[in-house]
Amino acid sequence: MRGLYVHIPFCVQKCSYCDFYSLPNRLNSLKAYIEAVLQEAAQYDQLRFETLYIGGGTPSLVGVNGLNDLMTGLTGIFRIPKLVEATIEANPESISQDFLQSALKQGIKRLSIGVQSLSDTELQKVGRAHNACQAVQAIDLAQKEGFRNISADVILGLPGQNWQSLMTTLECLTGWGLQHLSMYCLAVEPHTPLAANLPGDLPCDDEQADLYWQAVELLGQRGFKQYEISNFCLPGYECQHNLNYWHGGEYLGLGPAAASHYKGCRYKNKPDLDAYLADPCGQKDEVEKLRKPEKAAEEAILRLRLLQEGVDLSGLIQKYGENNIMALAARLNQLSMKGRLLRDGFIYRLKPEDALVSNTILSELLGD
Numbered sequence: 001m002r003g004l005y006v007h008i009p010f011c012v013q014k015c016s017y018c019d020f021y022s023l024p025n026r027l028n029s030l031k032a033y034i035e036a037v038l039q040e041a042a043q044y045d046q047l048r049f050e051t052l053y054i055g056g057g058t059p060s061l062v063g064v065n066g067l068n069d070l071m072t073g074l075t076g077i078f079r080i081p082k083l084v085e086a087t088i089e090a091n092p093e094s095i096s097q098d099f100l101q102s103a104l105k106q107g108i109k110r111l112s113i114g115v116q117s118l119s120d121t122e123l124q125k126v127g128r129a130h131n132a133c134q135a136v137q138a139i140d141l142a143q144k145e146g147f148r149n150i151s152a153d154v155i156l157g158l159p160g161q162n163w164q165s166l167m168t169t170l171e172c173l174t175g176w177g178l179q180h181l182s183m184y185c186l187a188v189e190p191h192t193p194l195a196a197n198l199p200g201d202l203p204c205d206d207e208q209a210d211l212y213w214q215a216v217e218l219l220g221q222r223g224f225k226q227y228e229i230s231n232f233c234l235p236g237y238e239c240q241h242n243l244n245y246w247h248g249g250e251y252l253g254l255g256p257a258a259a260s261h262y263k264g265c266r267y268k269n270k271p272d273l274d275a276y277l278a279d280p281c282g283q284k285d286e287v288e289k290l291r292k293p294e295k296a297a298e299e300a301i302l303r304l305r306l307l308q309e310g311v312d313l314s315g316l317i318q319k320y321g322e323n324n325i326m327a328l329a330a331r332l333n334q335l336s337m338k339g340r341l342l343r344d345g346f347i348y349r350l351k352p353e354d355a356l357v358s359n360t361i362l363s364e365l366l367g368d
């Protein structure tokens with residue numbers, strides 16, 4: 001399977017915790033940006049993709065005309081007549097009926113909404129551009145327009161957040177019939193306004209962990225399967241684009257800061273909108289050719305994030321050859337003997353209770 005990711009690096013304003021590549025006040029570059037993306041895409045003429053993910057930034061800011069131009073251009077360049085899944089991200093402050101109708105008309109049937117919380121106080125404290133009422137209206141509008149595969153992002157550990165407020169957010173989202181939730185713990189990234197001005201009411205690591213486990217339990221009771229450390233869905237609504245990523249599949253990323261894994265190489269475009277507009281095809285940075293043993297180890301690490309599926313060693317042997325996975329197999333075995341991984345024949349899994357300390361275990365797998 002191969003996935004196509006298009007990055008839309010525009011936002012209404014910058015959230016205090018954000019270290020993604022996105023810029024406020026640059027929507028005047030939108031038309032030129034779509035042209036630049038299509039120019040970059042044209043290098044891969046006729047490539048076939050099974051999934052499309054338009055992410056950001058805030059893709060709902062491109063509006064009806066921007067989305068039409070982008071989709072018409074992409075469908076003219078690539079072979080994407082029968083996508084398994086097409087997703088667009090949207091933020092509540094910029095979702096409109098016209099935009100949703102246009103997305104559906106373009107065959108984009110999965111919507112991922114940046115809700116983050118349904119507490120106005122929590123949203124304001126991290127500088128989100130929307131309030132809870134706008135999030136509720138956005139979900140309602142999307143459902144009325146006919147979206148039947150909606151995901152919401154939720155942040156755990158927001159300043160002042162407690163279990164009562166998180167529970168309200170999760171109970172509302174699941175109660176309204178959303179199919180998918182992505183739930184990430186707030187990370188204080190260096191050089192962000194949040195790091196420069198840490199709020200006194202930021203939940204500590206232990207409190208964040210308590211929120212996570214309470215949320216996992218509640219979502220389980222609501223019928224949501226935890227198919228990845230931070231992702232939960234009703235049966236059959238796993239995000240196929242991200243599954244391909246966790247399965248070590250190929251993907252092509254277009255736009256500044258977008259990452260790709262294509263023809264055995266990993267690379268990333270430079271995070272610089274102006275440089276990208278000037279030369280969309282000349283931004284590849286960090287080209288890394290992976291050797292088979294490294295690729296196999298990387299795939300194992302990604303697959304272990306899939307808590308129920310885990311990593312199947314026999315599949316890796318078939319894909320990479322026995323010689324290339326011998327060291328990896330020995331490490332997986334060691335970790336299972338130490339009780340750090342569960343083993344069932346050829347299948348290795350993280351213990352669900354280790355979901356929050358997975359990085360330590362996964363780095364042991366790399367031999368760090």
Ligand code: SF4
Binds near residue numbers: 014
């Ligand atoms: S909306 Fe998302 S991408 Fe934009 S600033 Fe906020 S966190 Fe960053």
